[in-house]
């Protein structure tokens with residue numbers, strides 16, 4: 612039997628149903644419902660304090676909810692203590708024992724469970740090999756890099772053969788370069804093990820690059836669940852649009868005249884609304900910087916919307932130029948691919964912002 616087959620268990624779904632949780636008057640989780648599919652790498656993503664760690668700890672059994680239940684593989688585990696849930700959690704701090712060798716750190720959880728010595732040695736070997744640390748078993752945590760310590764924390768968790776892996780901001784103690792490397796390793800390990808995994812992060816890039824699907828949270832409420840691309844291309848509301856990537860947001864009001872609906876933005880500029888567009892009540896006009904174009908002040912031909920604007924800033928980003936553009940009193944960002952030798956638009960000059968109708972988003976809060 613190969614190393615992976617001997618340490619992985621069949622992947623199970625996690626169902627989170629009707630969860631409400633309060634700390635005193637602070638209603639931290641508000642009617643949370645979601646299903647994590649077997650073998651999925653799933654993220655809880657949201658700003659600090661939105662409740663994602665509280666939700667993860669609820670799955671682990673460290674918190675109790677006021678209502679609802681948690682199911683793993685179709686079995687209600689809400690009333691089981693953490694050690695009977697078959698979940699493994701990697702903490703932000705790693706929580707390694709400083710006085711123990713790497714091997715002892717990985718073995719510790721197995722010893723606590725009364726696993727036989729020969730089986731412990733076998734599983735420690737497999738877990739350390741999985742994270743590429745087989746040769747460093749006799750070192751102590753202080754003799755390892757941050758990335759290596761993180762891998763020991765993962766090996767220790769995987770060694771107890773959990774049915775679900777929980778990762779609480781496991782990359783936040785690493786520098787930017789290490790983070791990119793370790794997140795790839797984590798993704799690769801998760802794929803090889805096929806283990807249902809929940810990953811908590813406030814970093815959208817981290818969630819986008821390694822997770823199959825993401826639940827975006829704000830203020831204890833799930834805003835939207837989807838793949839990274841779905842969330843980026845079809846955000847459900849202004850919060851999601853703003854949290855994943857850069858979003859330009861223009862406020863205004865709808866007027867319905869004989870010539871169809873228009874969205875009147877700052878300065879009285881009228882943006883025609885496509886006849887088939889769904890515009891929720893209180894919606895704002897949203898578009899991504901790379902979906903807009905810029906030309907000189909004369910209106911361009913074609914079927915893009917053309918709005919008069921003024922160039923306010925210009926930043927060279929390498930592959931593109933980011934222009935800060937004023938439309939009425941609002942400034943928006945427009946990314947134009949950089950072509951060597953091409954003339955740039957001058958700051959302070961009038962220009963025309965072009966927007967393809969099909970890429971406009973009409974989103975409410």
Ligand SMILES: Nc1ncnc2c1ncn2[C@@H]1O[C@H](COP(=O)(O)OP(=O)(O)OP(=O)(O)O)[C@@H](O)[C@H]1O
Pocket residue numbers: 634637639657658659660661662663664665666813
């Ligand atoms: N044990 C506790 N007692 C009281 N309030 C708590 C407790 N744990 C968390 N909270 C509160 O619950 C809310 C959600 O906290 P939580 O740690 O889940 O947020 P988070 O999204 O994980 O944030 P961060 O990214 O900063 O860790 C916050 O308002 C926090 O102050």
